[in-house]
Amino acid sequence: LKLNSQNLSKLKNVTVPTYQRKNVKQGIVHVGVGGFHRAHLAVYVDTLLEQFNVKDWSICGVDLLPFASPMRDALRKQDNLYTAIECATEGSSARVIGSITDYLFAPENCEAVIAKMAHPDTHIVSMTVTESGYYVNENTHELMYDHPDIAADLAGEMPGRTVFGYLYAAMVRRYEAGLRPFTVMSCDNMQKNGDISRKMLLEFAQRKNPEVATWIAENGAFPNSMVDRITPRTHDDDKVKLADQFGVEDAWPVVTETFSQWVLEDKFVDGRPPFEKAGVQVVPNTHKVEEYELIKLRLLNASHSAMGYAGYLGGFKYIHEVISDPIFRQYIFNMMQEEVKPLLPEIPGVSVDDYCNTLIGRFSNPTLKDELPRICLGGSGKIPQFIMPSIAEQIQAGGPLRRLTLCAAAWFRYLRGIDENGQAFKLDDPMAEELQAVAREGGLSLLQVKSLFGDDLRNDKRFVAELTKALESLESEGARATVAKYT
Ligand code: NAD
Known part of the structure; x- marks a missing residue:
């Protein structure tokens, strides 16, 4: 009917x-x-x-x-x-x-x-x-x-x-x-x-x-x-x-x-x-929302981005497929646990460990065919929100940031608009034209896009070194093999 x-x-x-x-x-x-x-x-x-x-x-x-x-x-x-x-x-x-x-x-x-x-x-x-x-x-x-x-x-x-x-x-x-x-x-x-x-x-x-x-x-x-x-x-x-x-x-x-x-x-x-x-x-107030928000954006959305760009380059189609790959699953789990969790606030009655496990379960739902291009679109609005703030805080804290940095590197690689088989694909991003041109210059050129990255990131030696390493590995070994090194 x-x-x-x-x-x-x-x-x-x-x-x-x-x-x-x-x-x-x-x-x-x-x-x-x-x-x-x-x-x-x-x-x-x-x-x-x-x-x-x-x-x-x-x-x-x-x-x-x-x-x-x-x-x-x-x-x-x-x-x-x-x-x-x-x-x-x-x-x-x-x-x-x-x-x-x-x-x-x-x-x-x-x-x-x-x-x-x-x-x-x-x-x-x-x-x-x-x-x-x-x-x-x-x-x-x-x-x-x-x-x-x-x-x-x-x-x-x-x-x-x-x-x-x-x-x-x-x-x-x-x-x-x-x-x-x-x-x-x-x-x-x-x-x-x-x-x-x-x-x-x-x-x-x-x-x-x-x-x-x-x-x-x-x-x-x-x-x-x-x-x-x-x-x-x-x-x-x-x-x-x-x-x-x-x-x-x-x-x-x-x-x-x-x-x-x-x-x-x-x-x-x-x-x-x-x-x-x-x-x-x-x-009652902004502070309460912020606590929940940090947990969600830095775990769920960051994991989506981390699965999306590397997963797409690695030849996957759906989120549930990426998370079912043991290598990606471990990478995502460890990124959440070791690099993001220490930065999150404690909310009475909310267990971040339970939240992470629930997320893995939600990502694994095979009936929800969540395609990677949806996850990957609009990265210029997402990466500065979901990934970069955690990296910036880990820079400040002197804490681990290599898995988060791999996500940024995979996005840089993705922005070239050419997959690992040399096939061109269309970027869906309001800044697609500009970002693709800069991405194709290679290396760290994208870090110079001032509307996306602050000086705190651009000028940090440890982050720049990690980013360079991740980009080189994506280039020489491909996404899946690189993710395997970052689990
Ligand atoms: P969608 O593509 O189905 O819908 C996007 C909507 O935004 C459309 O109505 C479109 O007309 C409008 N739009 C896009 N760009 C606009 C612009 N510049 N000015 C005015 N309107 C514009 O996407 P969606 O899944 O509905 O996601 C929309 C937003 O919802 C996301 O960007 C995100 O912030 C939020 N969100 C989505 C999800 C999800 O899983 N889809 C989860 C949580 C939050």
């Missing part, structure tokens, strides 16, 4: 929403209706609507970039419904999610997006726009003012190209209308995602109108959060399986694991849903 409102009650074998979707107000506008949003925030909200009779908090999805038009088309023809397929080693289950009750596509109607964000019923604008959607210069930690997208939005070109152009335009309307700002809730994988959103939006606003910037700074809220649920890209065979196993014809289901975690700072300026009822760990 085709997935749409009319067919909902006829679907068997899947959980469906039974709340009256039309009667729920859209208190949240979410920018970036990708896989992760549809497996995470939208699922938590669906739980609230279904089980806790929440009335004001459904989601209006928004996409900003023209390339997102397939999502618009998929959602539109099925009344913004979609299926979340939860994959476990023991078997899968399927649940239709109804919490996205409207969807706006900015390239065809940017005014509607700004008006929706500015509407008094909107209390939260959340976002998953990927790390590169924040336009942070990693060297200065400022907004990339010279980036053509930011420059266009600062010049007021429409439709806007960045989330900050839209957030700012909507904030101005609320300011002029005497409303409160909405809470800006980043759900992207970045340390201090709320603080970064705040800083970038304020820098943007400062250039446009300092008065509005001050108003946002004094009245706005930007909660930090740690988000976790592995969500691979959806493939055609996922759709076929959904139709065969569960009888649902869905243009774009989302595939995810059973595990889900969200640690959210309780900092909202215009109300929030009772997220804790749906299992969200709502915590």
Whole structure:
């Protein structure tokens, strides 16, 4: 059966929403209706609507970039419904999610997006726009003012190209209308995602109108959060399986694991849903989020990067294949235990050893076909977040850093865009062109990219020596043999 409102009650074998979707107000506008949003925030909200009779908090999805038009088309023809397929080693289950009750596509109607964000019923604008959607210069930690997208939005070109152009335009309307700002809730994988959103939006606003910037700074809220649920890209065979196993014809289901975690700072300026009822760990301050965040980014995401680049070069296709290779498994386990764990905070009730073991189990799930190109994309936003901070801290501490450094070296090698068999592949990274050109110069040239690496790394002799050694080994012996030396 085709997935749409009319067919909902006829679907068997899947959980469906039974709340009256039309009667729920859209208190949240979410920018970036990708896989992760549809497996995470939208699922938590669906739980609230279904089980806790929440009335004001459904989601209006928004996409900003023209390339997102397939999502618009998929959602539109099925009344913004979609299926979340939860994959476990023991078997899968399927649940239709109804919490996205409207969807706006900015390239065809940017005014509607700004008006929706500015509407008094909107209390939260959340976002998953990927790390590169924040336009942070990693060297200065400022907004990339010279980036053509930011420059266009600062010049007021429409439709806007960045989330900050839209957030700012909507904030101005609320300011002029005497409303409160909405809470800006980043759900992207970045340390201090709320603080970064705040800083970038304020820098943007400062250039446009300092008065509005001050108003946002004094009245706005930007909660930090740690988000976790592995969500691979959806493939055609996922759709076929959904139709065969569960009888649902869905243009774009989302595939995810059973595990889900969200640690959210309780900092909202215009109300929030009772997220804790749906299992969200709502915590009182940034410090608490940071502790969980460090553990997650430096273990899960760093391991993903360490498996991704070296694994891709070594000829693997999926994460579960990489972690099933005893050499990679040992390398990842030892990197976590020996190089990352000593840097992590202790949280009462949280065992980092258990966390590492659970991670290995999650990575090993063969039903979650998580492809390495997804893990490898956008490295310019990931490596400076997930790997380099641990290296920088180990430099300071005089501690071990060779396995982490191998991950950076594998990324450098990967950025050449040529695999170990001499086959060219396409890099998926907003800085692809620049980084590929520099990577092909060879050696340590990439370290000179100032927007990615700080002087603390560039000038450290021990790190530079380790990096050189790892690069040489990748070159002469290949990825798998090199990883074997680093277990
Ligand atoms: P996706 O490719 O499915 O979706 C990306 C979304 O971001 C799309 O809606 C796209 O239109 C939008 N987008 C991309 N670049 C943008 C930009 N510059 N400005 C505005 N919008 C932009 O990817 P996903 O799996 O949904 O991941 C999105 C983000 O979610 C990740 O970058 C990460 O920060 C976070 N996340 C993902 C996972 C996961 O396992 N997939 C887990 C935790 C966190």
